Amino acid sequence: MIIDKRNEFASATALNTGGAGTYNVGNVIDLSVPHDLGGDGALYLVIQADTTITAGASGTVAFQLVSDAGSALETDGSQTVHFSTGTRTVGDGIPAGTVLAAVQLPMEGSKPYERFIGIQQVTGTAAVTAGKINAFLTPDVARWKAYDSPSQV
Numbered sequence: 001m002i003i004d005k006r007n008e009f010a011s012a013t014a015l016n017t018g019g020a021g022t023y024n025v026g027n028v029i030d031l032s033v034p035h036d037l038g039g040d041g042a043l044y045l046v047i048q049a050d051t052t053i054t055a056g057a058s059g060t061v062a063f064q065l066v067s068d069a070g071s072a073l074e075t076d077g078s079q080t081v082h083f084s085t086g087t088r089t090v091g092d093g094i095p096a097g098t099v100l101a102a103v104q105l106p107m108e109g110s111k112p113y114e115r116f117i118g119i120q121q122v123t124g125t126a127a128v129t130a131g132k133i134n135a136f137l138t139p140d141v142a143r144w145k146a147y148d149s150p151s152q153v
Contacts, residue, residue, distance in 0.1 A: 007138070009026040010119060013134075014131070016128065017130070018127060019127050020123050022122050027118070029118065045065055046136055046138060047101040049133060050096060051096050051131055052093045052130070053093060056126030060090065060125050061090055062084055062121075062124075065083040066079040066081050066117065067080045067114040067118075073120065075120065080113070083101070083103060087122075088100075090128070102141050
C-alpha cells in the first residue's frame with residue numbers, strides 16, 4: 001500500500017478524550033479547488049487503530065470523512081459528510097491494528113466535495129479514554145487475507 005504524506009490525515013494521532021460530541025482529528029487536506037475525488041482514478045480512504053481505543057462504559061465512536069469551505073472543519077452539522085464508519089461500541093477496546101475503514105471515496109453525487117477535507121471523530125454516550133488512529137488516502141489498498149489451505153502437504 002502506498003502512502004503519500006500529503007494525503008495523510010492522521011499518523012498515530014491521539015483521539016479527543018472529551019465527552020459526547022464531534023471532533024476534528026489530525027490534518028485537513030486543501031483541494032485548492034473543490035472537485036470530485038471519487039472519479040476515474042480510484043482513491044481509497046483507510047482508517048485504522050494505531051493503539052487500542054478505549055472508552056468509558058458503553059462508550060461509542062464513529063469516524064467520518066467530511067469536507068467544508070473553511071480549513072477549520074465545522075462540527076455543528078453544517079459540514080458535508082461523505083462517508084461514516086457507523087457507530088461502534090468500544091466495549092473492551094478496539095485493538096491496535098483494527099481497520100475501521102478501507103473504502104473507495106464516494107463520487108460527488110448529491111454531495112459535492114468542498115475545498116477542505118478531513119476526518120472527524122464522533123463520540124457518543126461516554127468519552128473515549130485512550131487511542132490513536134492512522135487515516136490517509138491511497139490509490140491501492142492492501143487486501144491480502146489468509147485462508148485455510150484446502151489440503152495439507
